Amino acid sequence: MNRLIALSLLLLAACHPTYGHVELTLYSSPPVPVRVESDEVELPVGVAVAIDVEPKSGNDYEYFKDDEVTLDTEDRQILRVDPTENPRRFVLTGVKAGQTCVVVEVFGEREECIPATVLAAQ
Amino acid sequence: MRIHPILLGLLWAACTDDPADPNPGGSGELGVGIFTYLCRGEGDYTCPIGQTSAAFPRDFALGGKFGLAYAWKTELDHINEPLPALQSAAPEQLGLSADTFTALAVGYAAILAATGNSEVVDLIHAPIRAIDDLRLVDAFLLPNVAPLTDVVLPLSGLAQIQLVPLDLNDVPLAGALEVSWTLDSDTVAHIAAGQGTGRVRIEALAAGEATLTATLGDKLVAIPITVDPSLDPTTGPTDTGDPDTIGTTTLTTGGTTDDTATTGPSTTGDTDTTATSTTDTSGTTADTTGGAL
Numbered sequence: 001m002n003r004l005i006a007l008s009l010l011l012l013a014a015c016h017p018t019y020g021h022v023e024l025t026l027y028s029s030p031p032v033p034v035r036v037e038s039d040e041v042e043l044p045v046g047v048a049v050a051i052d053v054e055p056k057s058g059n060d061y062e063y064f065k066d067d068e069v070t071l072d073t074e075d076r077q078i079l080r081v082d083p084t085e086n087p088r089r090f091v092l093t094g095v096k097a098g099q100t101c102v103v104v105e106v107f108g109e110r111e112e113c114i115p116a117t118v119l120a121a122q
Numbered sequence: 123m124r125i126h127p128i129l130l131g132l133l134w135a136a137c138t139d140d141p142a143d144p145n146p147g148g149s150g151e152l153g154v155g156i157f158t159y160l161c162r163g164e165g166d167y168t169c170p171i172g173q174t175s176a177a178f179p180r181d182f183a184l185g186g187k188f189g190l191a192y193a194w195k196t197e198l199d200h201i202n203e204p205l206p207a208l209q210s211a212a213p214e215q216l217g218l219s220a221d222t223f224t225a226l227a228v229g230y231a232a233i234l235a236a237t238g239n240s241e242v243v244d245l246i247h248a249p250i251r252a253i254d255d256l257r258l259v260d261a262f263l264l265p266n267v268a269p270l271t272d273v274v275l276p277l278s279g280l281a282q283i284q285l286v287p288l289d290l291n292d293v294p295l296a297g298a299l300e301v302s303w304t305l306d307s308d309t310v311a312h313i314a315a316g317q318g319t320g321r322v323r324i325e326a327l328a329a330g331e332a333t334l335t336a337t338l339g340d341k342l343v344a345i346p347i348t349v350d351p352s353l354d355p356t357t358g359p360t361d362t363g364d365p366d367t368i369g370t371t372t373l374t375t376g377g378t379t380d381d382t383a384t385t386g387p388s389t390t391g392d393t394d395t396t397a398t399s400t401t402d403t404s405g406t407t408a409d410t411t412g413g414a415l
Contacts, residue, residue, distance in 0.1 A: 046230045082236065091234065
């Protein structure tokens with residue numbers, strides 16, 4: 001019986017997506033060019049940009065649209081990350097020139113931290 | 123050929139929006155609401171006489187103070203929802219004290235509209251520019267910012283002169299600034315109101331000529347004022363539009379009535395050929411904000 005339960009749990013776990021990366025897409029149009037990619041974020045001080053977030057699985061099982069994804073910042077003095085009413089949309093704002101990273105959490109688990117650079121005002 | 127009204131409307135919108143203005147009409151960049159500009163005190167050219175609000179300006183003056191209001195684009199989508207609070211996303215670029223923003227550094231400054239649970243519902247960028255030049259205009263003609271070349275008043279005549287800060291491309295910059303005004307003759311005319319703001323009221327006292335000078339940081343601009351007793355105070359050539367005006371004022375501008383602030387860079391007037399506009403190079407300070415910083 002125990003073996004059966006363990007096997008079932010294993011199969012259930014195997015059917016879940018495993019985190020691969022996150023796709024970031026610009027939703028708003030900032031007044032100056034910014035770089036928002038899966039592996040790098042770069043924007044000037046004072047510029048805010050709304051982005052849409054989509055986690056991509058590293059296996060054959062994709063995430064559902066309502067699977068919980070959150071973005072946060074490691075240093076709010078340099079980069080702000082604010083949620084919006086859309087759970088998959090966030091606003092990134094350059095606060096002060098410097099470097100930090102954008103924390104990606106899926107189902108409450110920290111998956112990665114995307115390097116972020118805030119440039120001096122343009 | 124018959125043009126569909128919707129197509130006509132779209133064409134009109136395409137033709138009237140300033141391509142250099144990222145937020146025509148103050149529309150939020152997330153499309154949820156409208157940001158409206160609020161003038162703080164007297165003297166911000168953005169608000170003509172008698173007005174306290176205006177459309178979201180294209181550019182903001184370094185050191186300028188202003189307020190903002192936010193309204194939903196579609197009230198029906200937000201019934202019983204409180205309006206979001208406005209906050210500066212980068213306090214080093216744009217300070218916020220009570221309900222007044224202060225432009226602190228050149229560049230862009232995002233303003234976020236956020237709900238009580240810290241969700242951002244909308245945002246807009248305020249482009250902050252350094253003040254490169256100053257212009258004096260007839261305050262009664264705002265938002266027309268054609269430069270004034272001279273002011274001629276009858277005895278007891280009144281004029282309202284507005285200072286307009288300009289960026290490197292002669293684009294007017296929004297924001298209340300601390301401006302110092304001087305008249306080199308206190309017998310010909312005097313400053314009746316507005317000292318310390320961007321807009322002054324000048325009252326003619328006696329026949330003669332005087333020079334009105336406005337100083338903002340290390341920049342100044344001057345204009346001749348002539349008081350001519352021969353001018354008929356009741357049937358003069360110019361209607362100032364101000365019911366409080368006593369007598370007649372002749373304010374000569376260097377531009378046409380199309381020289382409005384909303385059209386961006388001036389194409390009809392040249393400040394160098396009209397009012398005196400100079401930069402005091404004797405000082406060592408780089409503060410062009412009128413001391414607001």
